[in-house]
Amino acid sequence: MKRSTIVLIKVIVWAACLGPLAWLVAHAVSNTLGPDPTETITFTTGLVTLRLLTISLAISPLRRLFPKLAWLIRFRRLLGLFAFFYATLHLATWIALYAGFDLHAMEADVVKRRYITVGMLAWLLLLPLAATSTNWAIRKLGGARWNRLHKLVYVAAVCGVIHYWWQVKPGVLTPMTITMILGGLLLARPVLALAQRRKPTPAAKAARV
């Protein structure tokens, strides 16, 4: 793929990722975040986190299914870092607007409320991934170890979805869509791996002939 095309797509991805933040800031300035601005900020940052995580997890299966889309890998780090960025905004909203910077309130929340416990865990799992996202860190860790560490993203994504389910009222099914998509993507990995093992390699084919 041409370098200029990659640059163009990068610009589009950056704009798309910054879009929700720009929207929040613009509406916060004009005080048009809706009747419950705190909730709008929390919901938006949380949902964008889950969506970005899901999109970043879609890249590997897509590349396996369509080898022509191999270049997608160039955007995975960007998407993952933006997911962490929105997760951090989401966490900051809780600290500032819900707990009001009250350490006791925060401690009580983390200890008593499982959706906050699991949400906090998801953010903590993303933290080392964001910290080791540089080329330098990949070299330093070595590809295999880096890969193993970054498998944590699956755990983080599952924690994120559980956080969503535990936060909504019992009987409310709004987290279903993202759960199904994420479940599909996680399931796609073993399924694709199995399918590829079954498929004889060109060398094996040649040997049989």
Add this chain to the structure above:
Amino acid sequence: MLIGKPTLIPSSEITPKDQYLNRRRFLRGAASGLAAAGAVALGIRSLADVFSPGTSVFAGTKLQTVPSPLTTTGEQLTSYQDVTTFNNYYEFGVQKNEPAQNAGALPTAPWSIRVDGLVKEPKTFDIEALLKLRPLEERVYRHRCVEAWSMVIPWVGYSLSEFIKQCEPLSNARYVQFLSYYDSRVERWASQTTIQWPYSEGLRMDEAMNPLALLTFGLYGEVLPNQNGAPVRIVVPWKYGFKSAKSIVRVRFVDRQPPTTWNEQAPNEYGFYSNVNPNVDHPRWSQKVERRIGLPFYAQRRTTLMFNGYGDQVASLYDGMNLKRDF
């Protein structure tokens, strides 16, 4: 400019009034869903008047009110816009903005409340009769949702006790149950949840007879918009909002605590009493603070008051009770 001479219409061609009303009623039935949804979308509050002849009750109609000593003072009212577009009414969608878009489908006329159970004799009250039963009072109340947000709303109605007296409950009636309108064909959104419909709520008799409990017909001096529980609902200001059942079609007097929707759905999260209580956390969040609707994000947070600030009037109802256990 030439204006044509008015033609005289022969009396034989004039539609008799009852037929004309019937035709309007038919049109209204056919158009009400679309029209009301459109009206809400366009922010037109008087469109309903176009379709409402005579005594029928429709959202946006002005109500005559008298002042009330039971009104809450010293609070800034939440805007009409926010009160009518930020609603929990799961039969019309689980998102806060959905009821305002979908509740136009609720057929609010004709409307009546059936009263049965432990009463002298079962009765049915038409909405027109209920509106005339007592003078309508304007009562400003704080409204605290269990989800930790709050509003200040000028309701229109009279004490629920006035209505209960007309129901003539028997002396062994200890609880009163309120059942909301439910039709799965009208309220198609209800199936997005696992809740058993119709929506049911209940109060102990002494709670229901407390003068603060309001039989409510309007807000901001007008007939209730459908998403706010038209044409008649209860408002129990010292309890979390979900105790204040909307669009009531049936009232039952019973001797045992009736099943109530959210309590059945998650008994560990929503108690039967559900009095506003900053000392009893919801399992998923603290009830010590609340977010006032309609303020900028940095100004929303405030302390939640015991019994939502109505302790002087209602605390004695719970003397000797352990409110941590009976939350």
